[in-house]
Amino acid sequence: MTSKTNSNRAYLAIDQGTTSSRAIVFTAEFEMAYTAQQEFAQYYPRNGWVEQDPEELWQSVLAVTREALAAARQQGLQVTHIGIVNQRETTLVWHRDSGKPVYNAIVWQDRRTSQYCRSLSAHEDMVQQKTGLRLDPYFSASKLRWILDNVDGANALAQNEKLLFGTVDSWLIWRLTGGEVHATDVTNASRTSLYNIGENCWDNALLALFGIPPAMLPEVKDCAADFGMTAPDILPESLPISGVAGDQQAAMIGQGCVQPGNVKATYGTGCFALVNTGADCPVSQSGLLTTIAYRLHGQTHYAIEGAIFVAGAAVQWLRDGLGLIAKAADSEAIASQVGNEHGLVVVPAFTGLGAPHWQPDARGAIYGITRATSADDIVRATLESVCFQTHDLLTAMSQSGVTPTGLKVDGGMVANEWFCQFLADTLNVPVVRPHIMETTALGAALLAAMQAGDIAGLNDLATATPCQKTFTPTANSDRETQLVRWQKAVQATLLMAQ
Numbered sequence: 087m088t089s090k091t092n093s094n095r096a097y098l099a100i101d102q103g104t105t106s107s108r109a110i111v112f113t114a115e116f117e118m119a120y121t122a123q124q125e126f127a128q129y130y131p132r133n134g135w136v137e138q139d140p141e142e143l144w145q146s147v148l149a150v151t152r153e154a155l156a157a158a159r160q161q162g163l164q165v166t167h168i169g170i171v172n173q174r175e176t177t178l179v180w181h182r183d184s185g186k187p188v189y190n191a192i193v194w195q196d197r198r199t200s201q202y203c204r205s206l207s208a209h210e211d212m213v214q215q216k217t218g219l220r221l222d223p224y225f226s227a228s229k230l231r232w233i234l235d236n237v238d239g240a241n242a243l244a245q246n247e248k249l250l251f252g253t254v255d256s257w258l259i260w261r262l263t264g265g266e267v268h269a270t271d272v273t274n275a276s277r278t279s280l281y282n283i284g285e286n287c288w289d290n291a292l293l294a295l296f297g298i299p300p301a302m303l304p305e306v307k308d309c310a311a312d313f314g315m316t317a318p319d320i321l322p323e324s325l326p327i328s329g330v331a332g333d334q335q336a337a338m339i340g341q342g343c344v345q346p347g348n349v350k351a352t353y354g355t356g357c358f359a360l361v362n363t364g365a366d367c368p369v370s371q372s373g374l375l376t377t378i379a380y381r382l383h384g385q386t387h388y389a390i391e392g393a394i395f396v397a398g399a400a401v402q403w404l405r406d407g408l409g410l411i412a413k414a415a416d417s418e419a420i421a422s423q424v425g426n427e428h429g430l431v432v433v434p435a436f437t438g439l440g441a442p443h444w445q446p447d448a449r450g451a452i453y454g455i456t457r458a459t460s461a462d463d464i465v466r467a468t469l470e471s472v473c474f475q476t477h478d479l480l481t482a483m484s485q486s487g488v489t490p491t492g493l494k495v496d497g498g499m500v501a502n503e504w505f506c507q508f509l510a511d512t513l514n515v516p517v518v519r520p521h522i523m524e525t526t527a528l529g530a531a532l533l534a535a536m537q538a539g540d541i542a543g544l545n546d547l548a549t550a551t552p553c554q555k556t557f558t559p560t561a562n563s564d565r566e567t568q569l570v571r572w573q574k575a576v577q578a579t580l581l582m583a584q
């Protein structure tokens with residue numbers, strides 16, 4: 087696919103993920119011309135807490151953005167528009183005047199508000215009807231409440247309209263525009279638990295339930311819209327920010343999943359499988375979420391979503407927590423050498439279980455350890471667990487009336503060929519990996535190009551990311567046994583959480 091102009095025009099996609107920030111330059115043909123990437127620290131101050139430093143996060147974005155813009159110039163490319171896509175739900179609060187954060191960013195994986203969410207359980211139906219979400223610590227509202235309740239003076243400052251709330255996109259827009267623009271897009275808003283996805287507005291009843299002053303909230307825009315110009319002292323030249331979306335919704339766009347029934351799964355820190363449901367806004371009865379896929383020209387498209395909190399994060403744990411592998415990619419060779427008779431089941435519920443179980447107090451477990459168990463067995467069983475979790479999501483999707491006949495995949499983990507093949511074998515459907523694996527960033531570039539008027543609309547997108555490889559399911563005689571064992575392990579893990 088090519089934008090209308092074939093010049094040296096280019097788009098800059100800022101992909102602010104859970105573990106790293108990337109800035110990727112896309113040409114007018116939507117090919118990647120340059121990638122800058124920087125990891126940043128994660129903080130785990132207490133059991134179940136996950137935080138990031140907003141300044142470190144900002145500095146990482148600034149550094150990769152400047153690097154990518156310089157590289158584009160060197161290649162003779164003229165970046166004309168910026169798109170931003172981001173880890174969703176992560177919650178920040180900062181001073182309206184100084185722009186200083188009042189607390190660390192509370193990351194989507196953080197479970198500190200599980201007790202508080204339980205205390206609101208009488209309102210679960212209302213929250214689900216209005217937001218499509220569960221009453222779960224995953225979403226922003228309870229994290230925002232926690233900051234207002236626990237940071238000295240924050241509640242009073244918020245009541246006096248001195249503080250602003252935002253998800254990561256809003257924080258970056260605020261900093262990039264030099265404090266001029268306090269805005270978000272509708273997909274990020276739809277993950278806060280404060281936004282009514284049917285009526286497309288911040289919802290007064292939800293604001294009252296969580297005690298959030300409306301003056302803190304960002305303005306909500308379409309995904310392709312005018313989000314302001316970058317401030318002159320921030321980047322070498324002022325550029326318009328013209329596309330914004332949550333990273334999972336952006337990946338849908340980048341994967342060309344723009345027709346009802348299209349489904350993709352992104353394997354980064356977590357795994358998020360989304361099915362496009364078009365103009366329909368169904369309420370799932372099988373533990374899935376309903377969310378806004380995108381809104382363009384005021385028209386809202388919805389998706390049902392299965393969210394797994396730990397996917398690539400489990401591989402990081404093998405590397406950083408257990409020291410069983412030196413780098414994530416090593417897991418591929420190890421898994422292919424280990425036979426499947428290891429008998430282990432890893433349930434990586436490090437930060438609770440998401441869809442379809444929604445048990446924030448669950449914690450990880452390894453079942454079936456014997457004297458013969460090796461480190462390599464644990465590595466393989468960890469990769470397997472991500473495939474089994476995806477199987478649970480697709481089962482829930484079938485129960486919601488959508489039976490995927492194939493799965494488009496992307497994200498850091500799908501570089502692992504063994505993983506993709508085992509996924510296809512477990513799901514018993516073809517798994518399709520795109521030519522551009524950075525589909526999230528591609529989604530940002532496409533949204534920016536749309537607002538620039540360089541591409542017409544989403545119908546062009548089905549061909550945006552041609553397939554690079556299809557993993558066809560192979561016969562696995564152990565599949566049923568493995569899935570039964572997985573279910574038993576999940577049930578035991580859920581039981582331990584009660």
Ligand SMILES: Nc1ncnc2c1ncn2[C@@H]1O[C@H](COP(=O)(O)OP(=O)(O)O)[C@@H](O)[C@H]1O
Nearest residue numbers: 103104105354355398399401414415498499502
């Ligand atoms: N070859 C690999 N095999 C398995 N996991 C991998 C591999 N390469 C990267 N990962 C995992 O992918 C994740 C990074 O993917 P990415 O899409 O950048 O995540 P995020 O956007 O959440 O920061 C890490 O958690 C890492 O452990």
Ligand SMILES: O=P(O)(O)OC[C@H](O)CO
Nearest residue numbers: 103104173174354355356
């Ligand atoms: O950073 P990722 O790619 O795992 O995405 C995080 C999600 O947006 C959380 O909902």
